[in-house]
Amino acid sequence: MKLAIKPLISNLHILAARRFFQVTGFLSLLCVGSMTLLPIWQLFPGLQNKLAIPLHYNIHFGVDLFGAWWQIFTIPAVGTLILFINFVGALYLWRREKVLSYFFATGTVLIELIFLVGMVFIVLLNLAYGV
Numbered sequence: 001m002k003l004a005i006k007p008l009i010s011n012l013h014i015l016a017a018r019r020f021f022q023v024t025g026f027l028s029l030l031c032v033g034s035m036t037l038l039p040i041w042q043l044f045p046g047l048q049n050k051l052a053i054p055l056h057y058n059i060h061f062g063v064d065l066f067g068a069w070w071q072i073f074t075i076p077a078v079g080t081l082i083l084f085i086n087f088v089g090a091l092y093l094w095r096r097e098k099v100l101s102y103f104f105a106t107g108t109v110l111i112e113l114i115f116l117v118g119m120v121f122i123v124l125l126n127l128a129y130g131v
Contacts, residue, residue: 011094015101021090024105028083031112035076035119042123043072054125063125072122079115083108 015021039047047053047069055072056065090104 007095008088008091011091015091015094020102021105024109025087027109028112031109031116032076032079032083035079035112035116036073038119038123039072039126043126047072047126054129055122057121057125063129072126075115075119075122079112082111086111 050069052066053069053072054063054065055067056063058064086104086108090101093100093104
């Protein structure tokens with residue numbers, strides 16, 4: 001399957017002019033930015049000196065996953081990847097199925113919000129454990 005660039009660029013101009021896609025794009029970027037800046041703002045520089053930090057909490061066992069400090073940025077990286085994939089998917093589907101483009105944009109915002117809540121809980125977990 002060949003992915004043509006010219007139709008995607010023309011679809012980009014069309015989607016960028018629509019208010020719905022402007023709002024969902026802004027909210028998605030705001031969530032990704034917040035996910036990235038929240039651990040930097042709350043946990044650095046003390047985070048870099050730790051060998052392992054808590055990355056996951058389970059109600060049955062407590063903290064069940066530890067990792068290096070840089071692994072806390074896995075969630076923003078995955079969020080950025082999903083944002084890019086869904087954005088390209090919405091551009092690609094615009095001419096054929098406009099409703100799917102709206103679903104892609106809405107789904108991206110919802111996924112990014114879930115990731116943001118997860119990042120907030122990870123930061124709170126690290127603050128509770130004295131990082």
